[in-house]
Amino acid sequence: MDVMVDDRRPANPAGGTDHGCAITIVMPCLNEEKALPHCIANARHALAEISRLFSLTGEIVIADNGSTDGSASLARRMGARVVPVADRGYGNTLIGGVRAAHGRYIVMGDCDGSYDFRDAVPMVAALLDGYDFCNGTRLRGRILPGAMPLKNRYLGNPVLSGILNLLFRSGLSDAHCGLRAFTRSAFDRLQIDSEGMELASEMVIKAALLKLRRTEVPITLHPDLRDRTPHLRPWRDGWRHLRYILMLAPEWLFLGPAAVFGILALVSLTAILGGTEQAPFRMLGITFGDHWIVIGCMAAVLCHLLVLFGIVGIVHGLRSRYRRPPWFWSHLAEVVTLERSLILGAAAIVAGLWIIGAVAWDWIKIRFTNPHEIRALVAACTLVIIGSQHLFGGFLLSIIGGNRARLQDLPQA
Numbered sequence: 001m002d003v004m005v006d007d008r009r010p011a012n013p014a015g016g017t018d019h020g021c022a023i024t025i026v027m028p029c030l031n032e033e034k035a036l037p038h039c040i041a042n043a044r045h046a047l048a049e050i051s052r053l054f055s056l057t058g059e060i061v062i063a064d065n066g067s068t069d070g071s072a073s074l075a076r077r078m079g080a081r082v083v084p085v086a087d088r089g090y091g092n093t094l095i096g097g098v099r100a101a102h103g104r105y106i107v108m109g110d111c112d113g114s115y116d117f118r119d120a121v122p123m124v125a126a127l128l129d130g131y132d133f134c135n136g137t138r139l140r141g142r143i144l145p146g147a148m149p150l151k152n153r154y155l156g157n158p159v160l161s162g163i164l165n166l167l168f169r170s171g172l173s174d175a176h177c178g179l180r181a182f183t184r185s186a187f188d189r190l191q192i193d194s195e196g197m198e199l200a201s202e203m204v205i206k207a208a209l210l211k212l213r214r215t216e217v218p219i220t221l222h223p224d225l226r227d228r229t230p231h232l233r234p235w236r237d238g239w240r241h242l243r244y245i246l247m248l249a250p251e252w253l254f255l256g257p258a259a260v261f262g263i264l265a266l267v268s269l270t271a272i273l274g275g276t277e278q279a280p281f282r283m284l285g286i287t288f289g290d291h292w293i294v295i296g297c298m299a300a301v302l303c304h305l306l307v308l309f310g311i312v313g314i315v316h317g318l319r320s321r322y323r324r325p326p327w328f329w330s331h332l333a334e335v336v337t338l339e340r341s342l343i344l345g346a347a348a349i350v351a352g353l354w355i356i357g358a359v360a361w362d363w364i365k366i367r368f369t370n371p372h373e374i375r376a377l378v379a380a381c382t383l384v385i386i387g388s389q390h391l392f393g394g395f396l397l398s399i400i401g402g403n404r405a406r407l408q409d410l411p412q413a
Contacts, residue, residue: 021056022056023058023103023104023106024059024098025043025059025061026098027062027097027109027111028090028094028097028110028111029063029067030065030067030093031067031069032111033069033070033074035111035224038225039113040060040075040079040111042116043060045117045118047060050121054125059081060079060081061081062081064082064085064093066084066085066088083097089195090197091192091194091198091199092195095192095193098184105181105183106184108181114224117179119219120179123179123180123217131215133182133183133212133214134181134182134217135177135180135216136216136218137173138221139157141221142219145223147221147223160175161173161175163245164201168205170204170205170214171208171214171216174216177200177219189212189322190210190322191322197240197241198240198243200241201241205245209322209324210322211324247313248323251310251314254310264299265297265299267296268295269293272292293374297379300386301382308390308396308397314329319401341394342394345393346391347387349384349388349391351380353384354380355376356377356380359376359380
C-alpha cells in the first residue's frame with residue numbers, strides 16, 4: 001500500500017506533540033470538505049475530554065484518499081495531520097491512516113458528521129481497562145431520524161451482524177459500526193488487508209478468531225452532513241461483507257456442506273451394498289438401483305474435496321496468524337502429514353486402477369460386448385479421483401503451510 005506521510009506536524013490539539021501522543025483519531029476522507037470542519041472540531045472536543053479524564057494527549061489524522069475539493073488543505077489549517085493514501089478504497093484509506101498514527105490507542109470514525117467522536121471517550125476508557133477492541137453499537141444506542149436507510153437498519157445490518165455472530169460469536173451487536181477503538185498492538189495482530197467497506201467485518205471477525213478482549217459501547221448515529229450521494233453502496237458493499245464473512249469461515253463454508261455430502265454418500269452407498277443388481281435394496285418406496293451408486297460416488301468425491309478445501313482454508317488462517325486452531329485441530333494435526341497423504345492417495349489410485357484393469361479384462365473376455373460390472377467400474381473411478389485429490393491435496397497443504405510437511409509444525413497465533 002502506498003502511504004505518504006505529511007511531515008508537517010502541527011501542535012497536538014489536546015496538548016503535547018504528535019510524537020508523545022497516546023490517542024490517535026483516524027478519519028478516512030474523500031472529498032469531505034463540507035463535513036470536515038464539524039468532524040475535526042468534534043474530534044478536538046473528544047480529545048480535550050480524554051485529556052481531562054485520563055491525562056492523555058492525542059492527535060487527529062485525516063487519511064486522504066485523493067480528495068480534489070480542498071479537504072486536505074482545510075484539514076491542515078484546522079490542525080489535523082494529513083496522511084495521503086494513494087491506494088483507493090475505504091479499507092486501504094483506514095489502513096494507511098492507522099499505520100501512520102503515533103498513538104498507542106486508535107479511534108476510527110467517518111468524517112461525514114454521522115458520528116460524534118465524544119461517544120468514543122468511553123471506548124478509550126475500555127481500552128485503558130484492558131480491552132483490546134471496543135466497538136460502537138448503533139443498534140443498542142440511538143439512530144436519529146434520517147441517519148440510516150430502512151433497508152440498512154432493518155435488513156442489512158441485523159442480517160449481516162447476525163450471520164457474523166452465528167459463525168464467529170463475536171458478541172458484538174453492530175459489527176459494521178464505523179466508530180470503534182482499538183490498541184495499536186491489536187491492530188497489528190489483526191493483519192487487516194481489506195480494500196473496501198468489508199474492513200469493518202474483517203476487524204470484528206479476526207478479533208473474535210484471535211480471542212482479543214472486546215466490548216461495545218452504545219452510540220448515537222446522526223444524519224450525515226453531506227449534500228451528495230454517500231460512498232456506501234448497500235447491495236454491492238453488503239455482498240462484499242457477506243463474501244468476506246464466508247471466506248474467513250472455512251469450517252462453515254466447506255466443512256458444513258462436506259458433512260451433508262458425506263451423509264448422502266454414506267446412505268446411498270450403504271443402500272447399494274444392501275442389495276444386488278438383480279434384487280436392489282428398497283426403502284421408503286425408493287429403489288436403490290445402479291444409478292444410486294453414481295449419486296453416492298459423486299457425493300463422496302465432493303465430500304472429500306470440500307474437506308480438503310476446508311483444511312486448506314484453516315491452514316491459511318493459521319499461517320497468516322489471524323486465527324487460532326479449531327477444537328479438532330490437535331487430533332487432525334497428529335495424523336496428517338505430507339508423506340501419509342501421498343501414501344494414502346497412491347494406494348487409492350492403485351486400488352482403483354487394479355479394479356479398472358479387472359473390469360477391462362472381463363470386458364475383453366466377453367469380446368467387448370456390454371459390460372455388467374457398472375458398480376465396480378464407478379467405484380474404481382471414484383477411488384482414482386479421490387486418491388488423486390488426496391495425493392495432490394497433500395502437496396497443496398504443504399505449499400499453503402509454508403512448505404511444512406506436518407500440520408503440527410504450523411505457526412500458532
